[in-house]
């Protein structure tokens with residue numbers, strides 16, 4: 001039998017606010033255990049939560065950017081369970097009436113039509129602390145570090161609209177791109193700033209009844225998401241084929257083995273006893289507030305991609321690559337503004353810039369060659385001052401020294417030689433010194449031509465205008481006399 | 484006259500006129516505490532050194548001509564208010580050794596006024612009770628008859644005022660916990676409108692019902708205390724940002740033309756005859772003073788106690804989850820995490836607290852949530868609407884505070900339902916979120932105080948204070964003192 005996988009994702013997005021969601025403590029990481037705490041995030045008796053307005057702002061941005069409806073009156077709820085990293089014995093989250101509802105993202109897999117993936121809800125909640133086991137700064141035994149407790153999270157819950165691991169990864173990447181683009185999340189999956197749980201089930205192709213799902217926790221890279229989902233799909237199919245049944249449970253993904261293993265069954269599942277948190281008043285968001293927030297949204301990656309294709313004439317592939325991050329695409333746009341030729345700037349950004357960034361392990365935000373300088377370099381090619389080949393040498397120097405391209409060209413005497421007299425002189429010397437090859441060429445071995453070009457360029461230290469070299473060399477070799 | 488018999492406003496005049504110093508007043512209070520405490524048991528913790536130090540600094544402040552209404556006045560707080568550096572137990576073994584690192588906003592405000600803290604007062608454990616018998620530190624006794632309960636949960640706060648152990652105190656009222664003990668101990672007790680006083684630093688029992696309230700010798704003192712603690716607190720999202728009136732100056736003006744509602748559901752057959760008599764006399768007094776009475780109905784009153792015990796326990800079951808032995812409070816020795824939780828909580832909580840945690844957990848659990856918690860919230864809305872509708876026709880309401888005077892210690896301890904019914908007239912006010920005050924209105928044949936309740940509109944504290952003040956001026960109940 002053939003099986004149809006059905007996948008839904010729950011993504012936790014850690015927000016880049018300066019302070020925690022319900023208290024004034026800093027969200028800085030890496031500090032001494034329990035140094036970023038106060039009565040509120042320690043869950044001391046008598047302490048009360050006060051909502052951080054920036055969290056609401058960020059949640060609304062995320063909702064509007066994923067086509068959600070913003071709930072005019074949303075409610076915070078308590079999710080009750082005991083765990084040492086949860087100071088109050090409940091997590092403040094949202095249950096009924098979350099801040100964003102009914103959104104969607106369109107994903108496109110290579111060679112396929114776009115597909116719409118529903119977003120059920122986005123809600124705000126606080127993170128828990130961290131358990132520290134064994135010998136550590138906190139001594140032997142187990143300790144609790146509550147620096148992370150009460151840091152703000154968004155949970156983005158998709159509809160079970162995804163049908164393959166590739167679709168799941170495409171959706172996840174797009175969501176990742178949006179939240180980092182908005183600047184509300186640093187997107188660091190390894191450190192858990194953007195983490196994903198996957199609900200996976202399978203059903204016979206053509207069936208209308210969803211299979212029993214397993215929830216896979218702890219998948220912290222795009223690669224692992226793909227691995228975990230594929231493993232889980234196969235596990236469930238094998239189980240059914242062997243006459244077994246899938247049980248509803250929570251499973252943990254082990255990145256070392258690439259497998260998922262059972263963590264707790266439905267029977268062991270918590271009854272979270274959600275109820276509205278009486279310490280927080282309903283969050284009322286006015287229509288004007290939503291509209292203002294909408295008008296302040298930046299151009300989103302999808303929109304910018306469309307504009308790059310329509311207004312700048314970029315091919316779809318280039319448009320996609322150049323909108324991979326907001327910083328990269330801002331860099332590209334600044335370069336185009338300073339230079340004018342989108343295709344030329346795009347090629348350099350996707351080529352030399354990306355290569356140099358990769359080589360140095362740096363990011364576009366810290367690119368030592370600002371886009372205006374790149375434009376200057378390209379102008380030097382355009383007006384024939386340097387060749388495209390020399391430009392790469394100049395670029396490497398710009399990267400290292402931070403100097404302006406014109407300065408480098410002048411200092412190193414890299415101006416292109418377009419004086420035909422001078423080039424002819426070099427050509428004559430080369431031909432004279434290589435009479436044998438000249439004979440070969442004239443007897444029909446035309447591929448020797450490349451040899452002559454190379455020799456001339458070498459003799460000119462790469463500065464000879466390549467087009468002119470070609471033209472003059474051809475004239476000499478095919479020409480009137482052998483000189 | 485003894486210093487400990489003075490009211491806030493009397494002592495303030497004496498302090499300002501330099502007839503007495505705060506140090507003298509505080510010493511007198513500490514001596515009084517020492518002498519009557521064995522009979523009454525109002526305190527969990529007395530803080531003589533801190534009190535005397537605070538009194539000295541208050542005297543310096545007064546010497547500089549800076550004598551605010553509460554400067555140098557010796558007060559005490561229910562042990563539910565966090566006091567930085569001073570043990571705060573909430574009447575529970577689980578917080579037996581808890582020294583808070585911060586103070587409740589309401590205490591901070593009193594402290595800023597220069598008030599002197601004498602100590603922390605006994606209460607029902609986590610404010611769950613109507614008799615003070617659920618305290619882990621033994622029950623407080625009623626100063627008027629030490630074989631009887633002082634009421635609860637702010638029983639220590641009421642008893643300390645009645646026994647002249649503090650000039651005034653603060654309590655908290657979730658279902659009547661200020662008003663019922665005030666009534667049983669013959670003092671004035673106010674439950675302000677929900678949101679009027681910050682709950683920050685007050686240990687939560689039922690967050691949507693809890694409200695801080697003063698217990699005092701007379702209405703004028705009640706106004707002074709309320710003025711000092713009321714107001715918006717950015718640390719409490721449920722506190723309301725409306726200006727605090729000058730309650731003291733609102734006291735005069737009388738009740739001529741005041742429309743007072745008598746909700747028929749509060750004048751039931753089971754009412755103690757002495758309570759009935761006191762209410763009838765109070766109505767006569769008000770009528771003589773020019774008030775008009777209107778018969779009204781609050782039709783959903785019957786459902787209030789059941790509604791309260793679902794909402795309050797549901798919230799409590801969650802509020803008390805933080806007492807897990809991990810970060811503070813009692814931690815039992817155990818080999819693993821689950822044992823640590825269960826042992827710490829089993830040892831730390833008393834039986835009434837456990838009963839309410841279980842009740843609330845049940846009301847919130849999957850499959851029962853709609854039938855209990857959600858339904859209770861719907862009934863709560865109906866009860867609120869009862870009040871809104873009735874207040875279209877009247878300015879304030881007059882009712883008894885409790886169906887009977889103080890009962891005997893042990894009388895209802897094994898009958899939780901009977902115990903829960905002692906708050907039948909006070910609970911609806913918490914559910915409606917409005918304000919009410921208990922004030923002395925007579926004595927039973929056995930010499931036990933009986934209180935009357937004035938219920939005001941939301942943020943209508945001025946109206947009930949004014950009516951209470953007029954009543955007090957026309958009667959002498961508040962001038963009687965318990966013989967100890």
Ligand SMILES: [Zn+2]
Nearest residue numbers: 023025038041
């Ligand atoms: Zn904090």
